[in-house]
Amino acid sequence: MTRFQIGDRxxxxxxxxxxxxxxxxxxxxxxxxVVEHRPEWVIPxxxxxxxxxxxxxxxxxVRFLQRDLWPKYTGFDADTLExxxxxxxxxxxEEEPK
Amino acid sequence: MSSPNSFDALQTRVADxxxxxxxxxxxxxxxxxxxxxxxxxxxxxVGGQPDLPIEYEEKVEEPWEMSTYVTCECxxxxxxxxxxxxxxxxxxxxxxxxxxxxxxxxxATVAAKTLINKGLITPDExxxxxxxxxxxxxxxx
Numbered sequence: 001m002t003r004f005q006i007g008d009r010x011x012x013x014x015x016x017x018x019x020x021x022x023x024x025x026x027x028x029x030x031x032x033x034v035v036e037h038r039p040e041w042v043i044p045x046x047x048x049x050x051x052x053x054x055x056x057x058x059x060x061x062v063r064f065l066q067r068d069l070w071p072k073y074t075g076f077d078a079d080t081l082e083x084x085x086x087x088x089x090x091x092x093x094e095e096e097p098k
Numbered sequence: 099m100s101s102p103n104s105f106d107a108l109q110t111r112v113a114d115x116x117x118x119x120x121x122x123x124x125x126x127x128x129x130x131x132x133x134x135x136x137x138x139x140x141x142x143x144v145g146g147q148p149d150l151p152i153e154y155e156e157k158v159e160e161p162w163e164m165s166t167y168v169t170c171e172c173x174x175x176x177x178x179x180x181x182x183x184x185x186x187x188x189x190x191x192x193x194x195x196x197x198x199x200x201x202x203x204x205x206a207t208v209a210a211k212t213l214i215n216k217g218l219i220t221p222d223e224x225x226x227x228x229x230x231x232x233x234x235x236x237x238x239x
């Protein structure tokens with residue numbers, strides 16, 4: 001079961017990382033939209049230390065607007081960036097419904 | 099084989115690839131949370147950092163690069179490591195080595211380091227092999 005569905009708006013948690021992370025600093029605290037599901041896989045927090053039988057979670061492709069990521073972005077408003085997050089890194093976006 | 103002169107040359111090269119602008123922390127007594135976050139920042143997370151353009155080259159993989167890739171994959175199939183361990187090991191090389199080595203040399207380096215960390219080879223075995231290969235290639239050239 002996936003907690004988030006395609007089209008859901010999600011915010012990347014600004015959680016503390018120690019020693020290794022796949023959650024880019026520039027996505028922390030930013031809000032994007034789920035555009036794809038990825039198969040369950042061992043989370044990087046376990047896999048990076050060889051725990052291949054570690055905790056498995058669904059992964060999500062999250063699409064951000066570039067202008068939401070970079071305050072000084074000079075490209076087109078429609079430009080996007082996609083990255084993958086495991087479920088633990090995402091929470092429902094707290095924002096006004098449009 | 100090593101002479102004081104070659105040591106001096108090595109020291110100069112090491113100094114030449116060290117970061118130029120930096121604020122040395124010198125083991126402070128206290129750190130702010132902000133500084134601790136900066137110290138924890140993972141090396142490969144470069145998105146958003148200012149940088150200069152590099153020349154784009156249309157090039158194919160060289161044989162040693164493909165051999166390195168295949169060797170690392172085989173180590174994965176045999177249960178030595180996985181890709182995420184490799185990425186972490188690359189970060190753990192530190193900035194000078196991470197950005198100083200060619201991409202697949204980084205792979206080869208961390209493959210060797212992981213094999214040592216896991217007790218599958220010893221550093222002196224690796225050094226002896228490097229010396230053997232260097233002697234062979236120098237004899238051939």
